[in-house]
Amino acid sequence: MTIKDIPEEWEVRATATPFVGNKTSVRTDDVVMPDGSVARRDYQVHPGSVAVLALDDQDRAVVLRQYRHPVRHKLWEIPAGLLDVPGENPLHAAQRELYEEAHVKAEDWRVLTDVYTTPGGCSEAVRIFLARDLSEAEGERFEVEDEEADMELARVPVGDLVRGVLAGELHNNCLVVGVLSLVAARGGDGLDALRPAEAPWPARPFES
Numbered sequence: 001m002t003i004k005d006i007p008e009e010w011e012v013r014a015t016a017t018p019f020v021g022n023k024t025s026v027r028t029d030d031v032v033m034p035d036g037s038v039a040r041r042d043y044q045v046h047p048g049s050v051a052v053l054a055l056d057d058q059d060r061a062v063v064l065r066q067y068r069h070p071v072r073h074k075l076w077e078i079p080a081g082l083l084d085v086p087g088e089n090p091l092h093a094a095q096r097e098l099y100e101e102a103h104v105k106a107e108d109w110r111v112l113t114d115v116y117t118t119p120g121g122c123s124e125a126v127r128i129f130l131a132r133d134l135s136e137a138e139g140e141r142f143e144v145e146d147e148e149a150d151m152e153l154a155r156v157p158v159g160d161l162v163r164g165v166l167a168g169e170l171h172n173n174c175l176v177v178g179v180l181s182l183v184a185a186r187g188g189d190g191l192d193a194l195r196p197a198e199a200p201w202p203a204r205p206f207e208s
Contacts, residue, residue: 007202010031010032010033011031011032012029012030012031012032013030013031013032013038014029014030015027015028015029015030016028017045023046023047023082023084024044024045024046024047025044025045026042026043026044026045027042027043027044027045028040028041028042029041029043042121043121043122043123044121044122044123044124045123046122046123046124046125047082047083047084047086048082048083048090048124048125048126048127048203048204049080049081049082049083049117049124049125049126049127049174050080050081050083050090050093050094050097050126050127050128050129051078051079051080051094051097051126051127051128051129051174051178052078052079052080052094052097052098052106052128052129052130052131053078053112053128053129053130053131053178053179053182054078054079054098054102054104054106054131054132054134055130055131055132055134055158055182056134056155057134058155058157059157059158060155060156060157060158061078061155061156061157061158061161061179062078062079062098062102062104062134062153062154062155063076063077063078063153063154063155063156063161063175064076064077064078064079064101064102064151064152064153064154065077065151065152065154066150066151066152067150071171073171075170075171075172075175076154076156076164076170076172076175077172077174077175078128078172078174078175078178079097079098079101079102080097080101080126080174081093081096081097081100081101083204087205087206087207088206089198089206089207089208090127090129090201090204090206091109091129091197091198094109094127094129094131095109098131099137101151101153102153103136103137104134104135104136104137105134105135105136105137106131106132106133106134106135107132107133107135108131108132108133109129109130109131109197110129110130110191110194110195110196110197111127111128111129111130111194111195111196111197111199112128112129112130112178112181112182112185112194113128113177113178113181114126114127114128114201114203115128115173115177116203117173125201125203125204126173126174127201127204128174128177128178128181129197130178130182130185130191130194132191158179158182158183161175161179162179162180162183165179165180
């Protein structure tokens, strides 16, 4: 048996959008189950996101700490952001987020992994990039507001992040998945075997 996720779509008898927010919405679908019964499923409709595990020449990752109101925590995270424009090239979005949040640019980009963050209740798909060969970005720093105005920036050794993840001290989805994927890639075929930065992404199709 091949262990691989496959696309599939069950019949929807009725659908409604009871809430529309600034970036996301909530949808209610009446979905036909395999036995013919109909079950109601509520979920958040999300445009998708990108995240960047940016490594410097000392094997430190660029991380930031930001307040996240739904979980009432300040979380250490890797740079990330929404795919605001439908069909937007995720690499371009990731480069923008790395510049805006860390004022850093990178010369070497790879796809580290693709994930659905919470597929039982949200349609969000995230592409996590690995960025290397870092340097300070030119130009003015991006003007921050709201939670980002309180954001802290740091560079932390990968080993310290791994220990924090396994100790239950670091919880952000993209940081956890990105750091552990990096370790797995290094222990497998190596980082140069990772997919190219513009590899196809069926969850969020884009133009090169």
